[in-house]
Amino acid sequence: MIPRQLFNADHEGFRKSFRRFLDAEVMPRHEKWEEQGFVDPDIWKRAGELGFLCTNMPENYGGSGVDRLFSVILLEELARTNASGIGWPLHSDIVAPYLLRYGSEELKQSWLPKMASGEVISAIAMSEPGAGSDLQAIKTFATEDGSDYIINGSKTFITNGYNCDIAVVVVKTGGAARDSKNVSLIVMEADRAGFTKGKPLKKVGMKAQDTCELFFDNVRVPKTNMVGQPGMGFMMLMQELAWERLLIAITSVANAEAVLESTIAYTKEREAFGRPVSTFQNTRFKLAEMKTELQIARVFVDRCTELEVKGTLQVDAAAAAKYWCSDLQGRVIDQCVQLHGGNGFMLEYPVARAYIDARAQRIYGGTNEIMKEIISRSI
Numbered sequence: 001m002i003p004r005q006l007f008n009a010d011h012e013g014f015r016k017s018f019r020r021f022l023d024a025e026v027m028p029r030h031e032k033w034e035e036q037g038f039v040d041p042d043i044w045k046r047a048g049e050l051g052f053l054c055t056n057m058p059e060n061y062g063g064s065g066v067d068r069l070f071s072v073i074l075l076e077e078l079a080r081t082n083a084s085g086i087g088w089p090l091h092s093d094i095v096a097p098y099l100l101r102y103g104s105e106e107l108k109q110s111w112l113p114k115m116a117s118g119e120v121i122s123a124i125a126m127s128e129p130g131a132g133s134d135l136q137a138i139k140t141f142a143t144e145d146g147s148d149y150i151i152n153g154s155k156t157f158i159t160n161g162y163n164c165d166i167a168v169v170v171v172k173t174g175g176a177a178r179d180s181k182n183v184s185l186i187v188m189e190a191d192r193a194g195f196t197k198g199k200p201l202k203k204v205g206m207k208a209q210d211t212c213e214l215f216f217d218n219v220r221v222p223k224t225n226m227v228g229q230p231g232m233g234f235m236m237l238m239q240e241l242a243w244e245r246l247l248i249a250i251t252s253v254a255n256a257e258a259v260l261e262s263t264i265a266y267t268k269e270r271e272a273f274g275r276p277v278s279t280f281q282n283t284r285f286k287l288a289e290m291k292t293e294l295q296i297a298r299v300f301v302d303r304c305t306e307l308e309v310k311g312t313l314q315v316d317a318a319a320a321a322k323y324w325c326s327d328l329q330g331r332v333i334d335q336c337v338q339l340h341g342g343n344g345f346m347l348e349y350p351v352a353r354a355y356i357d358a359r360a361q362r363i364y365g366g367t368n369e370i371m372k373e374i375i376s377r378s379i
């Protein structure tokens with residue numbers, strides 16, 4: 001079908017070494033991490049040592065200063081292997097850019113090099129028990145007290161929450177009103193008095209990912225921990241959202257492609273009525289449909305990626321990519337489960353794990369309904 005044009009030889013070399021690392025050091029441990037509900041922190045340090053964290057941060061902050069296509073490769077390979085417990089993209093491609101773009105020099109120096117080495121694990125804490133899609137309804141308040149803020153409230157569903165050493169927390173600074181100018185971002189260290197973490201939440205899928213609740217009870221944080229200016233939080237979140245949504249589209253397509261590949265192999269081997277399942281017309285047509293739709297998604301997502309690298313990806317295109325590709329991922333994996341028969345429902349088969357892990361893609365990063373809201377605003 002249509003060849004890809006995004007990557008050069010350096011990117012592909014990087015892909016090979018990351019793939020080797022995942023196959024040798026991550027995947028053999030993943031089942032244990034799924035059982036315990038979080039990834040052992042030592043693998044973060046190992047990833048840091050090998051240059052797989054915060055790759056596109058500048059060298060003076062511990063990164064390799066490379067372009068975002070290296071992040072795309074990391075995302076694609078994590079999705080291909082379905083290493084769904086690994087929270088590196090959120091750390092390297094969501095939290096680190098906030099600090100780099102908007103943080104003070106002191107915040108950058110304090111955290112970025114340690115994030116790149118894997119010594120510090122980061123999270124971003126927006127969602128609350130009473131507010132997810134509607135971010136302006138959050139009830140975590142930061143009240144001024146001399147040179148500090150006193151923070152009270154709680155967050156939920158926070159990826160890397162259990163392991164995190166720092167969290168960028170979305171708080172209200174100006175008052176309770178639903179006003180975007182009241183929203184701010186502040187770095188909170190996990191060892192501050194009054195900051196506690198819940199146990200990893202028991203989830204339908206992505207069981208190795210340490211998603212948890214965070215509680216803030218009069219946590220005193222210096223004003224110098226503010227990312228950007230007070231009241232700039234909503235603007236900063238909006239600036240970064242196109243890339244964050246594209247991340248999900250990229251992983252949706254790469255994961256569905258890998259599941260389709262393994263399903264093709266399965267249907268060629270598995271026999272029914274004395275012939276391979278792949279020879280039934282229904283199977284061939286289903287595989288043809290999935291291959292076609294994934295190819296269409298691939299071309300769209302690669303083009304969005306090109307625009308993102310140039311800095312011109314529009315918010316509505318990123319929202320379209322996130323919603324359509326994660327929906328497609330769900331449809332493709334569902335059909336692949338069906339082509340596996342009973343084995344498709346057994347967790348020892350990768351297709352079954354992909355099935356439960358993929359469901360969250362349509363929910364986080366802004367639900368797919370919110371994506372349609374965003375697209376409709378541009379019509």
Ligand SMILES: Cc1cc2nc3c(=O)[nH]c(=O)nc-3n(C[C@H](O)[C@H](O)[C@H](O)COP(=O)(O)OP(=O)(O)OC[C@H]3O[C@@H](n4cnc5c(N)ncnc54)[C@H](O)[C@@H]3O)c2cc1C
Pocket residue numbers: 090123124125126127130131132133134156157158159160206211360363364365366367368369370373
């Ligand atoms: C595995 C996982 C990891 C996550 N990681 C993080 C994280 O690291 N940090 C973080 O801050 N959050 C995280 N989240 C939270 C996630 O971003 C939210 O769950 C999501 O934004 C939806 O918010 P909600 O759960 O409050 O749903 P709600 O906002 O309560 O939505 C409920 C339903 O109403 C619909 N709805 C809401 N508003 C509208 C509207 N205007 N029009 C139409 N329909 C609407 C939604 O689409 C949804 O179907 C994670 C969630 C999961 C499942």
